[in-house]
Every structure is written in C-alpha cells, then in structure tokens.
Amino acid sequence: MKIKDHIIICHWxxxxxxxxxxxxxxxxxxKKTIVIIDKDIGEMPKxxxxxxxxxxxxxxxxxxxxxxxxxxxxxxAIILANENEREYADSKSILIxxxxxxxxxxxxxx
Numbered sequence: 001m002k003i004k005d006h007i008i009i010c011h012w013x014x015x016x017x018x019x020x021x022x023x024x025x026x027x028x029x030x031k032k033t034i035v036i037i038d039k040d041i042g043e044m045p046k047x048x049x050x051x052x053x054x055x056x057x058x059x060x061x062x063x064x065x066x067x068x069x070x071x072x073x074x075x076x077a078i079i080l081a082n083e084n085e086r087e088y089a090d091s092k093s094i095l096i097x098x099x100x101x102x103x104x105x106x107x108x109x110x
Contacts, residue, residue: 004073010060012038024049076108
C-alpha cells in the first residue's frame, strides 16, 4: 500500500465496526485512512464511514503482512482480540504489538 499516516486495525469484529464509525463520524475533522488486517475479513458495511477503509488479508503477527499494510508509515495501530483465539487472545495481541513496534517504534499502539 502506498498510503501513510493511516490507522491500522488488527482483527475484524463488531468492535472494529464501531471504532471505524467513530473515527469516520461526520463531526471528526482530519479523518485518517483505515487499514484492517485480518485473515478472514468479510464484506465491509456500505455506510459512508467505510469509504476510506481498506483490507489487507493476512496474519497481523507476520512482518510481510504488516509491511503490506505499510505499518512503517502508519499513524497508529489498534489491536483487537481475535475472538476465535479464546485463551490465547491476549498472548496473540502482545505478539502483534511487538511485531508492529519492531517495524515502527514511533507508531501509537493500543
């Protein structure tokens, strides 16, 4: 991807939908492009808040996937727990944060 200063969301679930709607709400000034990284991402909602949202299919712990999402030039990253991971969800989230910050130490990660 050739975008920069964007927000990356790792994993797609109902929380991601609400986060995107808030980040792209009509009252928000300076909206940022959003890139979602997920292995099993489905169809995006057709709402106007999703006009500047892109998907990268893959594992967010994988450096190649993170580089395809251009994490090196990202503004921020939001890591959501993968609901399918169950007891390993927290551990996987930590691995994702470490992988992201290994590529871009300046990115704000939450």
